[in-house]
Every structure is written in C-alpha cells, then in structure tokens.
Amino acid sequence: MHLQQDLVLFVNANDTSRHTSSANTSIYPNLGLLTLMSALRDRIGADDVQLGYLDGVVYSNKTIEEFIDAHAPRIRAVCFSTLTANYGASIAMARRVKRMNPKALVILGNDHFSALYKRIMRRQGDVDFGFYGNDVVTGFAGFVADTLRGRVKPPAAYPGLVYRTADGTVARIPEHPGEYATLPLVDYSLADGLLPHQELYLRGQQSVYFFMRDRELRSQVVDIGRGCIKFAGQRLEGVPVNACDFCGIIPGSKEIVWPEVDKAWAILENAYRQGYNYFYVTADELPLTMWRLLRGMAANQPEWFRRLPQSQRPGMFGYARAEAFATVPKRIDELVNVLGLDHFFIGFDGLSDISLRVMNKQPAGGRGRRDLPMAHNLEALAGVVDRGGMITAGLVLTHLGITPQIMAENHAMLTEIVDNHPKTFAALDFGPLCPIPGSQSFRYLTHPEHAEQRAAEYGLRVDRGFLESRKDFYRSSDDFDMDEMIADFIRGCCPDITLDLVREYLAATEDLATRHGIVVGGGV
Ligand code: B12
Numbered sequence: 001m002h003l004q005q006d007l008v009l010f011v012n013a014n015d016t017s018r019h020t021s022s023a024n025t026s027i028y029p030n031l032g033l034l035t036l037m038s039a040l041r042d043r044i045g046a047d048d049v050q051l052g053y054l055d056g057v058v059y060s061n062k063t064i065e066e067f068i069d070a071h072a073p074r075i076r077a078v079c080f081s082t083l084t085a086n087y088g089a090s091i092a093m094a095r096r097v098k099r100m101n102p103k104a105l106v107i108l109g110n111d112h113f114s115a116l117y118k119r120i121m122r123r124q125g126d127v128d129f130g131f132y133g134n135d136v137v138t139g140f141a142g143f144v145a146d147t148l149r150g151r152v153k154p155p156a157a158y159p160g161l162v163y164r165t166a167d168g169t170v171a172r173i174p175e176h177p178g179e180y181a182t183l184p185l186v187d188y189s190l191a192d193g194l195l196p197h198q199e200l201y202l203r204g205q206q207s208v209y210f211f212m213r214d215r216e217l218r219s220q221v222v223d224i225g226r227g228c229i230k231f232a233g234q235r236l237e238g239v240p241v242n243a244c245d246f247c248g249i250i251p252g253s254k255e256i257v258w259p260e261v262d263k264a265w266a267i268l269e270n271a272y273r274q275g276y277n278y279f280y281v282t283a284d285e286l287p288l289t290m291w292r293l294l295r296g297m298a299a300n301q302p303e304w305f306r307r308l309p310q311s312q313r314p315g316m317f318g319y320a321r322a323e324a325f326a327t328v329p330k331r332i333d334e335l336v337n338v339l340g341l342d343h344f345f346i347g348f349d350g351l352s353d354i355s356l357r358v359m360n361k362q363p364a365g366g367r368g369r370r371d372l373p374m375a376h377n378l379e380a381l382a383g384v385v386d387r388g389g390m391i392t393a394g395l396v397l398t399h400l401g402i403t404p405q406i407m408a409e410n411h412a413m414l415t416e417i418v419d420n421h422p423k424t425f426a427a428l429d430f431g432p433l434c435p436i437p438g439s440q441s442f443r444y445l446t447h448p449e450h451a452e453q454r455a456a457e458y459g460l461r462v463d464r465g466f467l468e469s470r471k472d473f474y475r476s477s478d479d480f481d482m483d484e485m486i487a488d489f490i491r492g493c494c495p496d497i498t499l500d501l502v503r504e505y506l507a508a509t510e511d512l513a514t515r516h517g518i519v520v521g522g523g524v
C-alpha cells in the first residue's frame, strides 16, 4: 500500500441490514465498480493516485469504516455503488467520510441512486455528485480524472452527471448512448489493490456450489450485453412500464445493447487470461435479447478458444426467460453446444398463470404470445432437463393481491417440479416480492389507485386505506428497510394473506431445497 498517495475509494457496502431474501454473501465482485475503476485507471497514471476497492460483503462495513478513519486525510473521493439493499449503509459511510475529511467527494451511482436521484440529492447533503443510469463510465472517469487534476469542466462535459446548480436545483446530464462499445476491458485485479478480494470470492463460490468445487471452476462476472426485450416502449419516470413487477433494473439509454462479436470474445478472453474459466454473464435474458450477438459469437469462435480442448474451454452461465425455451429451442441448443452454457438462471417467479400474469411475466411477444405463461416455465424446465443442464430458479412468493389459495397452488407446483427433478436445480433463489424503487411494484406504494386498479383487473384486491396511509412516506423517503417494504407490501397489496403465512411458505420452500441438497439463495 502506498501510504502517501491520494486515494479514490470504490465501495460496495454490505446490506444495511440482513433482509428476508439477502443473497449468498461474497461470491462475486461488483462489476460496475471494477468497470469504473478500469476506465479511470486508463485516464490517470498508477503513480498519481491509488484506486481502492472495498467490499463490505466480504470484509464487513466496520472494516471499511475503520479504513476510512485511518486514511481519511488522503482520500480524495469515495464512490458508492448503491442498490436498495445497501443504500442506508452507504449513506452512513458517506456521513463518516465527510466528518473525517470534508474535502473528500462523495459520489453515488447504480440502480437505487438512479431510481431516486432527485430526492437523494435534496435530502443527503453529504452526497456531492451522482451518476444516473448505465452509460456513465466515460462521464464518471472524465469527471474524477479532471477533479483530481483540478481542471473540472462545465457539467455538460460529463454524461450522466447529477449535480446541484447554484440555486440548489438538482440537474442531470443525459447519458452517453454510444458508450457501451467503448468500455475498457476490466482489470479484475483492481479488486485486490487494498485488500485481497478475488480469492475470497472464489472461496465463497466453492463453499456455496458443490459443482464449482468438484469441477475446479473459477467464476467471474462478465458484461457482454445489457437490457431486456421488456425495456422497450414507454418509461414512467425512467421505469419501463412493460418490465416485470419486481424488476429493479434502470435500463441504459437504449433498451438493449451489446458489443461487436470480436469485442465480446475479447471480453471473455480477458477474463480467461486473468485466471477465470466460468463466466457469469450478467446480461438479462440471453437467448431472446442477445441472440444476434450470440449467433455471431458461435459462428466466429476465436483461435484461442478453438485451440482449447473441449474439456478445458471456459463455460458460461446466465439468465434466460423461460419463454425462450418454448419459442426458440434451437437457440438454446446453440448456447449449450457451441458456447458452453450449462447453467441457466430462470425466473420461474410465479408457478401459476395468474401469478405470472399479475407479475407482468406473461410472454413478451413473438411466437409465444398466445401461450399460457406457466407452459413456458414447464417447457424451460423440460428443455434444461433434456440437455442435462442446471437451473437456478428465481421464485417470487408474493404478488399484488395474492390469496392463500394461489400461494398453496404455487407451492404445490413447486414441490412437484423440484421433487421430480432435484438434480436439475443448482439453487432456489426465493423471497417475497420486495417493491424496490425503480420497479413497477414501487409504484403501488406511491400510487395506491394504480395498485387497486391493477389488482381489480385480475379480480384481486388491495387494502387501499393502508396504502394511502403509507403513500407519503414512499413518495418522500430515500432510505428503505427491505423487510419493512416487504411487510408494507403484504399489508397493503396482499390483504388476503399475512406475514405469518408468508413466513410459513418461506420455511416450506427452504425445507424443500434442503431436503434435496439444493442451494438456498444462489446469490443471483
Ligand atoms: C451480478 C448481480 C449481482 C451480484 C453482484 C452484485 C453487485 N453488487 O454488483 C450478486 C449476486 C452478489 C447480487 C446480489 C444482489 N442483487 Co443483484 N444483480 C446482479 C445483476 C444481474 C448484474 C449487475 C452487473 O454486474 N451488471 C454489469 C455492470 C457492469 O453494471 P452495473 O452493476 O449496473 O454498473 C453500472 C451502472 O449501474 C453504474 N454504476 C454502478 N455502481 C456505480 C457506482 C458509482 C459511483 C457510479 C458513478 C456508477 C455506478 O456504472 C456501471 C457501469 O455501467 C443485476 C441485474 C442487471 N442486469 O443489472 C442484479 C441487480 C443489480 N441485483 C439486484 C438485487 C435486488 C440484489 C440483491 C439485493 C439480491 C438479494 N436477494 O439479496 C443483492 C444485493 C447485493 C449487494 N448489496 O450488492 C437488483 C437491484 C435492484 C435495486 N434497485 O436495488 C438488480 C438490478 C436485479 C433486478 N432485476 O432487480 N447481484
């Protein structure tokens, strides 16, 4: 560690408090932060400023706070990646940074900030700047590099920048829509500059997943595409109205982006050369959304990949909408056979047609648009079983207006499919719906009339009086306890069930997984 150097910290705080559906801990780094660091490293020399990555999920938030206290005088900026889960903890740390060194800049980004940037900037005086959205890497790197050199330009020079104008108004510069193609290759070792992280993530993976241990897999997150077919169309306050109810992704300026085929392979080679052989592709819904890219990759495999014996080729895993298995099975074959995808994250979510429809999980369009949504889940399951692959199933146990009968039916269906195919499920990642900011379901808390009207479309009901009593809180606050949100959602949006009933189903689902030796959580 270079004790005299200026320091820019990149912090992934641990969850503010453990919540009902907290993910498995410390198995992947924060790729957003590593991308920003790689871009900034390209702009400034390693001798000038030290870039430090700290993950509270690995080391605890207390360790980060102690680090801040010990190094406060040389800290120039602290950059927090904020999801709803860790926003409160990030703000508490920001306060500490400012107390220890008022000159250090506090910069926020990621989905929770993007969803609530106006109120965050109004309420949190310790936050100096933020960046809205995804296409902010060049804007961020330019802004921090110029700040370090004392040569900051007018805000318009920094795409995505969120700032306060002289009269205190919160303003935002649009993202840079063409940025994705220009992103740097990620230097994963940047996570280890201050404290070792990568070995600890690998250790975490191996202790969670038996197959990673047995097959000596070293997994790493890679970004070869972003977006979802459901982000197309209208957006309300930045949130796509076609998105699934619980989805908290704030998409970039384009609904779907991917790099050129060569660049995508270069991204994979870059991770491979750094010692990783099992790629967690963070893109959503690979076969439907990124098909042109994947087809191109399959048809243009680079020399380094082709030369590797089949058994030594790196594998991949990633997200796939169940719909893809029903409507475009040949694409799945290509993903499995040519690109080595053997593990799919499938959002089963609800396990009945009504649940899937209420969660806005019905088929998005194309060939499958008239199919029953549950048929797609079952075809996806059969498709993975036939190909000998694995599934991490995402399951959302509650939704707008859910009744005890629907919960019972969904659980019975889950039990049936897991009992019949226990070896196919690598993990069950389940929890009650948490209406995070940036999702459609958050709107139910801020606009009770919307919740009531949507529930009525399915013959379901909400407790309008309760929702009205909480509306102002959800319209004004920026820091939410996820368990409190879950409980409010159940009280207001699911008046036919109770929190106790939800706890029973959480326990029953956990028992089901444990009975078959399936990982609970999965960390995806
Ligand atoms: C990989 C992943 C994980 C990994 C790694 C998490 C991490 N901290 O990076 C693991 C498995 C650990 C994980 C855990 C969780 N996740 Co997660 N995860 C993802 C996933 C699939 C991909 C994220 C990614 O790496 N993208 C690629 C990188 C390059 O992009 P990025 O992270 O968005 O970063 C870009 C911008 O956001 C921005 N940015 C990010 N950070 C910062 C910071 C600063 C200062 C600035 C300026 C900009 C900036 O710049 C980056 C470059 O473009 C997303 C879904 C998605 N496709 O986005 C969900 C997602 C982020 N996860 C989500 C959730 C809910 C969780 C959990 C709460 C789940 C749980 N049950 O506990 C936990 C929270 C863990 C935590 N405290 O960090 C939600 C977040 C919603 C929200 N508003 O809070 C998402 C959006 C999924 C969804 N559909 O709703 N997750």
Ligand code: SF4
Residues within 6 Å of the ligand: 227, 228, 229, 230, 231, 242, 243, 244, 247, 248, 249, 284, 285, 321, 347
């Ligand atoms: S949950 Fe998946 S399918 Fe649904 S909108 Fe989000 S990315 Fe798309």
